[in-house]
Amino acid sequence: MQRKALIAGNWKMHTTLVDGCALATGVAKSFDGKDDREVLIAPPFTIVSEVSHVIKDSGVIIGGQNVCWETSGAFTGEISPTMLHDAGATAAIIGHSERRQIFGENDEMINKRVRGAIKFKLLAVLCVGETLEERESGNTFSVLETQVRKGLDQVTAEEMKQVVIAYEPVWAIGTGKTASKEQAQETHAFIRGLIENLFEKGVAEELRILYGGSVKPVNIDELMAQPDIDGALVGGAALDVESFGRIINFK
Numbered sequence: 001m002q003r004k005a006l007i008a009g010n011w012k013m014h015t016t017l018v019d020g021c022a023l024a025t026g027v028a029k030s031f032d033g034k035d036d037r038e039v040l041i042a043p044p045f046t047i048v049s050e051v052s053h054v055i056k057d058s059g060v061i062i063g064g065q066n067v068c069w070e071t072s073g074a075f076t077g078e079i080s081p082t083m084l085h086d087a088g089a090t091a092a093i094i095g096h097s098e099r100r101q102i103f104g105e106n107d108e109m110i111n112k113r114v115r116g117a118i119k120f121k122l123l124a125v126l127c128v129g130e131t132l133e134e135r136e137s138g139n140t141f142s143v144l145e146t147q148v149r150k151g152l153d154q155v156t157a158e159e160m161k162q163v164v165i166a167y168e169p170v171w172a173i174g175t176g177k178t179a180s181k182e183q184a185q186e187t188h189a190f191i192r193g194l195i196e197n198l199f200e201k202g203v204a205e206e207l208r209i210l211y212g213g214s215v216k217p218v219n220i221d222e223l224m225a226q227p228d229i230d231g232a233l234v235g236g237a238a239l240d241v242e243s244f245g246r247i248i249n250f251k
């Protein structure tokens, strides 16, 4: 089954208006527009709108780094799916390990965000991943199973068309330590198997599973050559036009 690759750049809490727009312009210029892949960038909320103008007509899509499940109301500090649409975004990253670990988001809240994104027609990029301690104690698969099951609670097979899963081992984020291609492939295959059990074979075959954690120009090609790796969620290297340009144009 041929799945369209998705390379996503998570800018995290980096860039202001001028440098963010310059970065987005550079990304749009570097993308050679091959139709076997999609490119997504997720800038900070404050510049989503401006960046969406900069990348207009380039084929690059834009996402928020989080999303609430309500359209408006007393939710100080949150951003709603309709606000993201309004600013030009069509996707949202949800459940990133930094949200889980630093800001205490749990699987129940993350599930509400996923369902909110789906309801309002955003592509939901659900992030899952184990810590080093969990890996070393042999709990990787059970941790991932819980995060996937709870994150997708009440999501239907039909709605899974609007979901992408990003596997980001916490120990590989920002550390320069990438999971080996074998480790990543093994885990992606596990997640795909789980999705087949939770839904059906067709859903598992169509689901795009991205790898994240120290993805760089030097390792993107070997990661993308794995049968169950359908793309990447890139942090640090997404802030550099040359590096991200090489990653999105992986071979």
Ligand code: 13P
Pocket: 010, 096, 168, 172, 173, 174, 175, 176, 212, 213, 214, 215, 233, 234, 235, 236, 237
């Ligand atoms: P790095 O690519 O900097 O390791 O970050 C990965 C990540 O957290 C993307 O969401």
